[in-house]
Amino acid sequence: MRTKLFVIIIVVIIILIGWGSYTYFNTKMTTKQLLIVSTTTSLYETGLLDILKVEFEKQHPSINVSFISQGTGLAIQTAMRRDADMILVHDPVRELKFLQDGYGVNRKVVAYNFFVIAGPSSDPANVKGLSPTEAFTKIKEAGEANFAIWVSRGDDSGTHAKEKRIWKSAGFDTTELRTMSWYLEAGTGMTATLRLTDEKNAYTLVDLGSYLNNYANENIKLGIIVDAGKDILNVYSAIANNPKKTEVYGSNFDASMKFIEFLVSDGVQQIFADFGKDKFSKPLFNPYIKLLERGNNQELIDWIQDLAYYDGIECPLHYRYEADDLYQVIHKELIIAPIILDFQN
Amino acid sequence: MFETFIEAIHQAIILIWKGDPEVFSIAIRSLSVSGLATLLSCLWGLPIALGLALSSFRGKKLIRGFFNAMLGVPTVALGLILYLLLSKSGPLGIFQLLYTPLGISIGQSLLITPIVVSFAASAIESTDIGVKDLARTLGASRFQTDLAVMHESTWGIILAIVASFSRAFAELGVAIMIGGNIRYVTRVLTTSIALETARGEIAFSIALTIILMIIVFSLTFIINFLRRT
Amino acid sequence: MSSHLHLEKLNKNYEDLKALNNLTFDAHQGQLISLVGVNGSGKTTLLRIIAGLDLPNNGKIIFNGKELNINDLRKIATLVFQKSIMFNTTVFKNVSFGLKVRGVDSKKIRNKVFDSLSSVSLQGFDSKKASNLSGGEQQRVALVRAFIIEPQILLLDEPTANLDPSNAIIIENMIKKILERKSCIIVMATHNLHQARRLSSFIAHLHYGRIIEFSKSEKFFAQPENKITQKFVSGELQF
Ligand SMILES: Nc1ncnc2c1ncn2[C@@H]1O[C@H](COP(=O)(O)OP(=O)(O)OP(=O)(O)O)[C@@H](O)[C@H]1O
Ligand SMILES: [Mg+2]
Numbered sequence: 001m002r003t004k005l006f007v008i009i010i011v012v013i014i015i016l017i018g019w020g021s022y023t024y025f026n027t028k029m030t031t032k033q034l035l036i037v038s039t040t041t042s043l044y045e046t047g048l049l050d051i052l053k054v055e056f057e058k059q060h061p062s063i064n065v066s067f068i069s070q071g072t073g074l075a076i077q078t079a080m081r082r083d084a085d086m087i088l089v090h091d092p093v094r095e096l097k098f099l100q101d102g103y104g105v106n107r108k109v110v111a112y113n114f115f116v117i118a119g120p121s122s123d124p125a126n127v128k129g130l131s132p133t134e135a136f137t138k139i140k141e142a143g144e145a146n147f148a149i150w151v152s153r154g155d156d157s158g159t160h161a162k163e164k165r166i167w168k169s170a171g172f173d174t175t176e177l178r179t180m181s182w183y184l185e186a187g188t189g190m191t192a193t194l195r196l197t198d199e200k201n202a203y204t205l206v207d208l209g210s211y212l213n214n215y216a217n218e219n220i221k222l223g224i225i226v227d228a229g230k231d232i233l234n235v236y237s238a239i240a241n242n243p244k245k246t247e248v249y250g251s252n253f254d255a256s257m258k259f260i261e262f263l264v265s266d267g268v269q270q271i272f273a274d275f276g277k278d279k280f281s282k283p284l285f286n287p288y289i290k291l292l293e294r295g296n297n298q299e300l301i302d303w304i305q306d307l308a309y310y311d312g313i314e315c316p317l318h319y320r321y322e323a324d325d326l327y328q329v330i331h332k333e334l335i336i337a338p339i340i341l342d343f344q345n
Numbered sequence: 346m347f348e349t350f351i352e353a354i355h356q357a358i359i360l361i362w363k364g365d366p367e368v369f370s371i372a373i374r375s376l377s378v379s380g381l382a383t384l385l386s387c388l389w390g391l392p393i394a395l396g397l398a399l400s401s402f403r404g405k406k407l408i409r410g411f412f413n414a415m416l417g418v419p420t421v422a423l424g425l426i427l428y429l430l431l432s433k434s435g436p437l438g439i440f441q442l443l444y445t446p447l448g449i450s451i452g453q454s455l456l457i458t459p460i461v462v463s464f465a466a467s468a469i470e471s472t473d474i475g476v477k478d479l480a481r482t483l484g485a486s487r488f489q490t491d492l493a494v495m496h497e498s499t500w501g502i503i504l505a506i507v508a509s510f511s512r513a514f515a516e517l518g519v520a521i522m523i524g525g526n527i528r529y530v531t532r533v534l535t536t537s538i539a540l541e542t543a544r545g546e547i548a549f550s551i552a553l554t555i556i557l558m559i560i561v562f563s564l565t566f567i568i569n570f571l572r573r574t
Numbered sequence: 575m576s577s578h579l580h581l582e583k584l585n586k587n588y589e590d591l592k593a594l595n596n597l598t599f600d601a602h603q604g605q606l607i608s609l610v611g612v613n614g615s616g617k618t619t620l621l622r623i624i625a626g627l628d629l630p631n632n633g634k635i636i637f638n639g640k641e642l643n644i645n646d647l648r649k650i651a652t653l654v655f656q657k658s659i660m661f662n663t664t665v666f667k668n669v670s671f672g673l674k675v676r677g678v679d680s681k682k683i684r685n686k687v688f689d690s691l692s693s694v695s696l697q698g699f700d701s702k703k704a705s706n707l708s709g710g711e712q713q714r715v716a717l718v719r720a721f722i723i724e725p726q727i728l729l730l731d732e733p734t735a736n737l738d739p740s741n742a743i744i745i746e747n748m749i750k751k752i753l754e755r756k757s758c759i760i761v762m763a764t765h766n767l768h769q770a771r772r773l774s775s776f777i778a779h780l781h782y783g784r785i786i787e788f789s790k791s792e793k794f795f796a797q798p799e800n801k802i803t804q805k806f807v808s809g810e811l812q813f
Contacts, residue, residue: 214545
């Protein structure tokens with residue numbers, strides 16, 4: 001009786017381990033090329049990338065794309081250590097550094113959206129409809145008069161960096177603000193920060209995806225108070241690893257370039273435009289290439305280029321590598337040309 | 346809060362009942378990755394435990410102390426160190442283990458080795474020393490004596506193995522740092538829970554937690570049941 | 575050829591304590607030597623050394639003219655412990671252990687184990703868990719387990735302590751049977767002087783690590799030479 005059970009246990013263990021090794025070898029020995037994209041959590045958590053994966057692998061059956069999602073800083077670090085083949089992030093300053101240090105080439109701006117200032121629907125600081133800097137200023141004043149509370153992410157994430165920049169352009173120093181009683185620091189992830197904000201009936205800066213998701217799941221009751229303005233613009237770019245730096249274990253440069261071309265292709269730009277509509281009745285992202293093509297919102301284009309271009313160029317010439325097609329003047333045919341070519345062979 | 350919890354239990358039941366294929370494959374991956382980790386750690390952990398428990402030599406206390414101290418090693422710390430080692434630009438980069446299930450297994454096996462060693466050594470030590478003398482006086486060789494002593498402490502050793510499996514199964518740091526939480530490849534229960542929590546899918550992540558706990562508890566339950574029979 | 579055990583000037587110290595002090599004696603095949611003496615006089619210590627479980631600090635153990643080391647001793651001698659120890663498994667596996675480690679084939683083991691068990695009225699006990707047996711039954715298992723490997727030296731440490739008189743008789747009869755075969759040397763520690771008288775060829779009186787009287791059973795009781803032994807057998811020994 002007992003030995004029988006023992007045998008059963010051992011068999012179960014062996015099956016599990018067999019399965020484990022099988023899954024391991026299956027992914028490892030696959031003849032497919034493995035493309036690893038290092039990206040930020042806020043982008044990954046929306047679920048958009050899962051859709052892109054399916055679509056990309058449909059178009060490129062020989063490539064298996066995987067996403068590693070980390071904080072922006074770590075995401076870039078991962079690529080610098082060559083553990084990822086490309087990055088998809090939203091921090092123009094650190095992206096430039098990545099290019100300058102020789103780790104990346106062929107930067108391409110692909111999409112944008114706006115951070116939002118979330119707060120109690122009663123809006124005690126009365127900031128609805130103001131520009132982000134004006135709103136920050138008024139929230140500070142209300143805070144000092146004990147009308148309002150601000151919750152800062154406080155964890156050095158991309159969102160936190162953004163918040164600090166807005167405080168700065170409004171003329172305040174966050175090291176000073178930290179000492180004030182109306183300014184709280186959560187020091188954790190976005191969901192936890194939102195819940196804290198909700199409990200305190202406070203204001204906070206949050207990326208649109210996190211806000212909508214938590215709102216839809218009834219984790220929070222906060223409303224969107226400010227949702228547009230140059231200061232809360234959020235621009236996503238893709239950068240391939242510099243193949244000259246990744247020669248040691250072979251590079252996936254070709255695959256990375258295919259993915260970047262894929263991101264700016266018409267179809268994917270449309271996916272950006274649609275994603276989130278069904279669940280939140282508004283899109284989480286806006287396609288940048290489409291914005292350029294439409295060309296009817298020059299103010300927004302200027303904002304984006306001001307924020308995310310380097311001296312008016314999305315990727316300076318010496319940071320480009322065998323990718324001139326990618327930077328042709330915006331014209332549908334030219335952008336999707338590489339993909340069409342790919343289909344033919 | 347209470348509503349979230351009800352909702353979570355409801356979701357957990359649906360996930361299990363309908364057999365959501367992705368959740369199922371994640372759970373299986375968790376089991377096999379941590380199962381392999383446990384097997385690996387036993388491979389070297391049990392001989393070390395035997396050596397520590399059955400022989401006496403200089404520095405034995407020091408080694409025991411080392412493994413006892415390592416029992417509480419933070420998983421993220423170990424994960425970070427292993428990440429730096431296994432990274433393509435790290436010293437062990439050539440093995441290309443980063444972001445693979447085998448990489449997680451190896452990381453977890455290191456994490457749980459102290460549990461296997463310390464718990465199994467204690468189990469072996471706590472068996473009557475008379476058993477060792479008895480085996481010897483009946484003519485057993487050194488190896489046969491060790492086997493007899495091990496046999497006496499079978500349940501203690503099994504509990505050590507189960508405890509280390511549970512630890513590997515429920516840890517997050519190594520799985521996320523080494524595995525990277527890649528969907529369909531290295532996503533396990535704990536990394537999914539972390540992801541879903543961060544996404545604000547609180548109910549779903551509690552549902553996953555419930556599944557994780559069901560697996561851990563039923564394992565403990567089965568072992569206890571077998572032990573009684 | 576009949577075997578011969580000679581112990582020469584054995585010493586065993588536990589820190590300051592001399593548990594065995596220049597101890598010397600002889601035993602021949604077919605004999606049973608009883609060790610008697612007060613608690614702590616060194617009986618168990620001596621048996622463990624002969625069994626090869628502990629090392630003496632100095633002195634020699636010579637068997638058939640050859641000095642033996644600890645490993646040789648473990649091959650020819652086996653000890654039945656004062657406190658009976660069972661492997662945490664069935665009676666069958668307990669009794670068969672010594673044969674199994676000697677590589678005897680399993681069919682032969684089965685026959686031998688079943689024969690031995692029935693010879694001590696333990697037939698049907700083979701699949702029982704050894705630790706669930708009564709003290710008397712466990713002691714029988716322990717004795718069978720030791721004797722089944724046909725040792726050249728059988729060492730018994732108070733085999734009937736903790737047993738009721740009828741169980742003690744059962745054990746004594748087993749020992750007698752073993753003795754009749756004259757196949758081994760038996761050294762037995764006991765506190766039961768009547769038992770020593772009934773079973774022994776020679777009796778050794780151990781007193782604080784020394785043998786102070788070593789004589790034939792009848793003489794030991796009738797006219798021991800040592801004064802302490804005289805008091806010991808008459809029950810007048812004072813501490
Ligand atoms: N491992 C040990 N460490 C220290 N002292 C020991 C050890 N084993 C035995 N002794 C001491 O050696 C002496 C002899 O002990 P031993 O067990 O041989 O006595 P014994 O004659 O068998 O006594 P009893 O009749 O109580 O069984 C005792 O004083 C005991 O305390
Ligand atoms: Mg004793």
